[in-house]
Amino acid sequence: xxxxxxxxxxxxxxxxxxxxxxxxxxxxxxxxxxxxxxxxxxxxxxxxxxxxxxxxxxxxxxxxxxxxxxxxxxxxxxxxxxxxxxxxxxxxxxxxxxxxxxxxxxxxxxxxxxxxxxxxxxxxxxxxxxxxxxxxxxxxxxxxxxxxxxxxxxxxxxxxxxxxxxxxxxxxxxxxxxxxxxxxxxxxxxxxxxxxxxxxxxxxxxxxxxxxxxxxxxxxxxxxxxxxxxxxxxxxxxxxxxxxxxxxxxxxxxxxxxxxxxxxxxxxxxxxxxxxxxxxxxxxxxxxxxxxxxxxxxxxxxxxxxxxxxxxxxxxxxxxxxxxxxxxxxxxxxxxxxxxxxxxxxxxxxxxxxxxxxxxxxxxxxxxxxxxxxxxxxxxxxxxxxxxxxxxxxxxxxxxxxxxxxxxxxxxxxxxxxxxxxxxxxxxxxxxxxxxxxxxxxxxxxxxxxxxxxxxxxxxxxxxxxxxxxxxxxxxxxxxxxx
Numbered sequence: 001x002x003x004x005x006x007x008x009x010x011x012x013x014x015x016x017x018x019x020x021x022x023x024x025x026x027x028x029x030x031x032x033x034x035x036x037x038x039x040x041x042x043x044x045x046x047x048x049x050x051x052x053x054x055x056x057x058x059x060x061x062x063x064x065x066x067x068x069x070x071x072x073x074x075x076x077x078x079x080x081x082x083x084x085x086x087x088x089x090x091x092x093x094x095x096x097x098x099x100x101x102x103x104x105x106x107x108x109x110x111x112x113x114x115x116x117x118x119x120x121x122x123x124x125x126x127x128x129x130x131x132x133x134x135x136x137x138x139x140x141x142x143x144x145x146x147x148x149x150x151x152x153x154x155x156x157x158x159x160x161x162x163x164x165x166x167x168x169x170x171x172x173x174x175x176x177x178x179x180x181x182x183x184x185x186x187x188x189x190x191x192x193x194x195x196x197x198x199x200x201x202x203x204x205x206x207x208x209x210x211x212x213x214x215x216x217x218x219x220x221x222x223x224x225x226x227x228x229x230x231x232x233x234x235x236x237x238x239x240x241x242x243x244x245x246x247x248x249x250x251x252x253x254x255x256x257x258x259x260x261x262x263x264x265x266x267x268x269x270x271x272x273x274x275x276x277x278x279x280x281x282x283x284x285x286x287x288x289x290x291x292x293x294x295x296x297x298x299x300x301x302x303x304x305x306x307x308x309x310x311x312x313x314x315x316x317x318x319x320x321x322x323x324x325x326x327x328x329x330x331x332x333x334x335x336x337x338x339x340x341x342x343x344x345x346x347x348x349x350x351x352x353x354x355x356x357x358x359x360x361x362x363x364x365x366x367x368x369x370x371x372x373x374x375x376x377x378x379x380x381x382x383x384x385x386x387x388x389x390x391x392x393x394x395x396x397x398x399x400x401x402x403x404x405x406x407x408x409x410x411x412x413x414x415x416x417x418x419x420x421x422x423x424x425x426x427x428x429x430x431x432x433x434x435x436x437x438x439x440x441x442x443x444x445x446x447x448x449x450x451x452x453x454x455x456x457x458x459x460x461x462x463x464x465x466x467x468x469x470x471x472x473x474x475x476x477x478x479x480x481x482x483x
Contacts, residue, residue, distance in 0.1 A: 014209040015218050018189050022160060022222035029157050029184070030282035033087040036144065037078045044074040044106075047136035048113060054128030055119045069117045073109040080105040089152050089184060095145040102137050158186040161226040164215060164242055166192040166199030166208055169230040173256045174204045185226065191215040212242065219249050220333050230256045250280045250332050250422040280331070280423055287462050288424070292392050295469065296385040303379060310341055310376050317367040320346025323380060326353065328397035331424040336389040338397060341377040343368025353399030375476055381427050393465040394426025395453035396437070413443050420453040423460065430456035433468055433475040 011019060048070035056066070081087055086101045110129050119125045151157055163170050170190055177183050189209040192199040201208050210218065219227065227246060231239050239255070246253050300307075314322050323339050330336035342349065348363040357364065357372075364372065371377040384390040390397070402410055411417045431437065431452035436445065456464070 011214060011217050011221060012210055014207065015189065015191075015214050016221075018209055019218055019222040022188065022224065029089050030286060032089055032092075032148065032151065032157055033082065036087045036092065037082060039140070040078050040081070041074050043136050043140055044077050044133075045070045047132045048073040048109070048129075050132040051110075051125065051129040052113065052117055052119065054132070055121060055125035065118070069113060073113045076109045076112065077106050080108060089148055089157060092144050092148040093152060095141060098145060099137060099141045102141060106133055106137070152184055158184050159225040160223065161185050161187055161228055162215065162218065162224060163187060163190045163206070164192070164212065164227055164229045165231040165235075166190050166194065166203055167230075167232075169232055169256060170199075170206075171203050173228060173230050174206055178204075188224070189218075191218070212245070216245060216249065219251055224251055227251055227253045228256055229253065248333075248416050248419040248422070284423075284460060288391055288465070289388075291462065291465055292385050295392055296382045299379075300382055303382075306376060307379055310371060310379070313367045314341050314343075314365075314371075318345055318365050320349075324349060324351075326351050327400050328425070329400060329418070329421055330389060330397060331421060333418045333421045335400060336384075336397065336425075338384050338390065339380045341368075341371055341380060343372050343377050352401040378427055385427065389424075391424040391426045393428055393456075393468045394423050395420045395429050395456065396432060397425035410446060413446050414450050417450065420450060420457070423457050428468060428472040429453065430464075430468055433471045435475070 045067075049067055052066045052070060081102070084101070084105060085091070086098075086105055091101060092098050110126070110133070114122055114125050114129070117125075163173065170192075174187065177185055177187070187206050190199070190203060190206055191210050191212055191214060192208055193211040199208060215227070218224070227249070229239060229242055231242075243253065311322050321342055324342040324344075325337055325339055327335050328338050343365060344350070344363045345365060350363070368377070381390055385392055398410060429452075431449045434452055436449040436452055456468075
C-alpha cells in the first residue's frame with residue numbers, strides 16, 4: 001500500500017512487478033565524474049611533474065617542490081574540467097570533443113606553471129609540457145571513450161524513466177530516444193488513464209502498466225529518476241493536473257513537447273519547467289551525505305557523555321526499555337524506524353502517535369519531561385543519520401499515524417502534505433529553529449511548519465544546513481510547545 005494524494009493506493013500487478021525490480025537506484029552520473037576526476041589527478045600530476053623536470057636543470061631540481069607545483073596544476077585542471085562540465089558522459093563518449101575540451105582546460109594550468117614555477121627556460125618548459133600532456137591526454141581520452149560508452153550502453157548510469165501519457169506522442173518520444181547515438185534514458189513503462197484504443201497496451205515495446213493514480217504510487221515504491229509527460233498541447237488541463245500531482249514527488253519531471261533534443265536537461269526545457277527539477281539531485285545527495293556523516297561523528301565524539309547520562313537517567317527513573325522506536329515517514333514518503341530515548345512510562349508509550357503529547361501529560365516521566373524540553377531525547381537519532389535513514393538537517397519526520405490535538409490527520413489539514421518528503425527528514429530543521437515545534441493544537445501551526453519545510457526544500461544549500469545546525473542549540477533556549 002502506498003500513499004498518493006492523501007489516500008491509499010495499491011499498485012496493480014504489472015506496475016508492482018516493475019517497481020520490485022527497481023528497488024535499488026542506478027549509479028548516478030556524478031559518480032562517473034568523481035571517478036574520472038580521481039584518475040585525472042594523479043595522471044596529470046605526473047604529466048606536469050615530468051614537464052617541470054624536463055625544463056629544470058639537475059642542480060636546481062627539487063623533487064618535492066616540483067611535485068607540489070605539479071599537484072597544484074593538476075588540481076586546477078580537474079577543477080576547470082568539472083566546472084565546465086568536462087566530465088559529463090555525453091562529452092566523454094565523444095572522443096574528439098573530450099580531447100578538445102581537455103586541451104582547452106589545460107591551457108590555464110600550463111600558463112600558470114610556466115609563469116610561477118621555478119624554471120630556467122619558458123620555451124623549454126612549453127615544449128616539455130606539450131609532450132608530457134599529449135602523452136597524458138590522448139591515451140586516457142581514448143580509453144575513457146571506450147569505457148564510458150560501455151557504461152552508458154549497459155545502463156549502469158542510466159536515468160530511469162516512465163512515461164505519463166500514451167498514444168502517438170509517446171511513440172514519437174520512444175523513437176527519438178532510440179535514434180540518439182548515446183542514450184542515457186531507460187524507459188520502464190507507460191501510465192495513462194485513456195482506453196486501449198487511444199493509448200495501446202504496448203507502444204514500440206514499452207508496456208502500459210497503470211493509470212495516473214498508479215504513477216504516483218509507483219514512484220513512491222521504486223527508484224525512478226524521471227517522469228516524462230507526453231500528452232499533446234491540447235490536453236492543457238490534464239497536463240496542469242498532472243504537474244500539480246507530481247509536485248509532491250522528489251523526481252524530475254519533463255514535458256516531451258518542450259524538450260528540443262529529448263535530453264531533458266534544464267537548458268533544453270521551457271523556463272517554468274525548472275520548477276519541477278529533481279529536489280534530491282545527485283550533487284545534493286553527495287554533499288548532504290558527507291555533511292551528515294562528518295558532523296554526526298563529531299557530535300557523537302562530543303556528546304557521548306550526555307548520551308550515557310541520559311540513558312542511565314531513563315533506566316533508573318522508571319521501569320522499561322531505555323530506547324523508544326517509532327515508525328515515521330521518511331524520504332519520498334517511505335516508512336523508516338527512528339530511535340529516541342524513552343520519555344513516557346513503558347505501559348503508556350504510544351508508538352503509533354495516536355494521542356498528542358500535551359502540557360502536563362501524565363504519560364511523560366519526570367526525566368522524560370526534561371529530555372523532551374531539551375531535545376536530548378532526539379540524540380540517539382544520530383545513529384539513524386549514520387545509517388542513512390535521517391539527515392542531520394531536514395523536515396522533521398512525523399509518525400505514520402500522527403494527528404493534531406483535534407485528532408485530525410496532517411494530510412487532512414494540508415493538501416499535498418507529502419511534498420515535505422522530497423528531501424530526507426532531519427533531526428533539526430528550518431521550522432524547528434524558527435520556533436515551529438511541539439504540539440499541533442491548531443491548524444495554522446501545521447501550516448507554518450509545512451511552509452517552513454517547503455522553504456528549506458526549495459532553497460536548500462550546504463550553507464543553509466550549516467546555519468540551521470549551529471542555530472539549533474540556541475533555539476532550544478526559547479522553544480515553546482515541546483512537552
